[in-house]
Amino acid sequence: MIDTATFGARLDAAARARQSVVCVGLDPDLARLPEAVWHGVRSGPAGTARAVERFCNGIIEAVAEHAVAIKPQLAFFEAIGPPALSALERICESARAAGLLVVLDGKRGDIGSTSAAYASAYLAPGVEGSGPRGDALTVNPYLGDDGLEPFVATSRAHGRGLFVLVRTSNPGAADVQDQQLSGGGTVSGRLAALVAELGAGGIGRAGISDVGAVTGATVPGMLPALREAMPNAPFLLPGVGAQGGRVEDLAPAFAPGPAGGLVSASRGIVQAYEQLGGKPEEAARAEASRLRELAWGLTR
């Protein structure tokens, strides 16, 4: 599982091979899982984990040809319990077997010694049964540079990557991230500079760094400035679909090439059957295919 190519080079190669920059978010909402996945499972956390595993594997199989990555949202697995984290370990292996990168969406962040433990949990190779492993992890920068450095060190050592929250897709992001600083710029602008600095040592062959940024698809007007501040960072672009972001507006992210961005949709793909009807897997495939074409057009 260890790959000594940089994360940026791996992302670039995967996007070009698959001709896709689509990242499919897996945020399994138990109330909305199709009935079929519950067939024959016991009640309790282990049974629920089994149903979620079936559902996620079905989605992975359906979208694999159109996506370059999946992004499991750890919260939804943690809410079920430890058996769901064991299931997620297997789901990540299925995704990798299908040629997809795995971006674990955990938004972790802490003081140095604790960040090192999180990095070891999610970004270092692990033995079987030790939980899900990502090709990349989302991290929260509120604790500053010494809270981020262990994540950079571990991911870089193993050809993995990070997506640091810079400007998130939710309305409340303005409360903190858009605040103007007395020295000029904004909080998110300052963090963008930190991302560029941390990523400078991990820019691989394709000109794409192993330290990326989460930049919400809901605020496309900010993308040109963010791209200027972080010329080599891959952007994880959540918020397309359910949150209102439009793929057409994301072109500035792709200035450095196809690996400049991952267009991430979760509910819009996984719950597409609620809009399109038919089988969940077929609806997810159709929606992933539509998104792929739209987004790939931005990279040329």
Place this chain on the structure above:
Amino acid sequence: MIDTATFGARLDAAARARQSVVCVGLDPDLARLPEAVWHGVRSGPAGTARAVERFCNGIIEAVAEHAVAIKPQLAFFEAIGPPALSALERICESARAAGLLVVLDGKRGDIGSTSAAYASAYLAPGVEGSGPRGDALTVNPYLGDDGLEPFVATSRAHGRGLFVLVRTSNPGAADVQDQQLSGGGTVSGRLAALVAELGAGGIGRAGISDVGAVTGATVPGMLPALREAMPNAPFLLPGVGAQGGRVEDLAPAFAPGPAGGLVSASRGIVQAYEQLGGKPEEAARAEASRLRELAWGLTR
């Protein structure tokens, strides 16, 4: 397990009953576990989880009379794998049986729908086997108010609490949290105001809110201003001991009474045997007792 008393009232009652404001952090560092806990365990995540469970239960038994709460650091359990989260569920039950409150240190935070899943995972009552549950959880506010509100709603509904990161104990906190805003004040000052606002609806009998703040013991000079901005918030005060914070400097936190603060030490207690010699449990008990007396003196 549901308690309709507010978290603040529960914290106040527990601190007065135990005459302690000491919170013992459980950050099990595998390389430093005493040899005895490894006796007879299998290799692999399940065996490691068993050793950690033994160690933590030993610490809980040793410190219970001197502490009011334990604070397991989720990262160290996640780094072992899902069996360690099952072990932590049992460890939390042991702590509650010993009369201790449980503060889960997970520093979670995300957009609204995902924060709701984290809140359900750690702050709502759950079935057996669904993972650790806390009386309180640490949360990260970088995503702003709509990322925090689901945590407030869930904790308030169940008599649980939150500790929102405001000014953390690490050096890099200055990078982001101490930044001056053009409208006056700092980033952490703005978040302090948000904590006060979110907590206003959850101030119980003792005048202590269910929305608290993480305020590092390493920057005691900031405590008076933080206390003024958040008059009813309980402060979680990490950084005593290994990180250099001194208990003697923390008096401003306790202006509203004994439940005004939790003095949190992790390595200083759990690894006290490395300094004091003797059995780990006895060294932890001695150090917890010393810290208890020192800290309780601040509350009078």
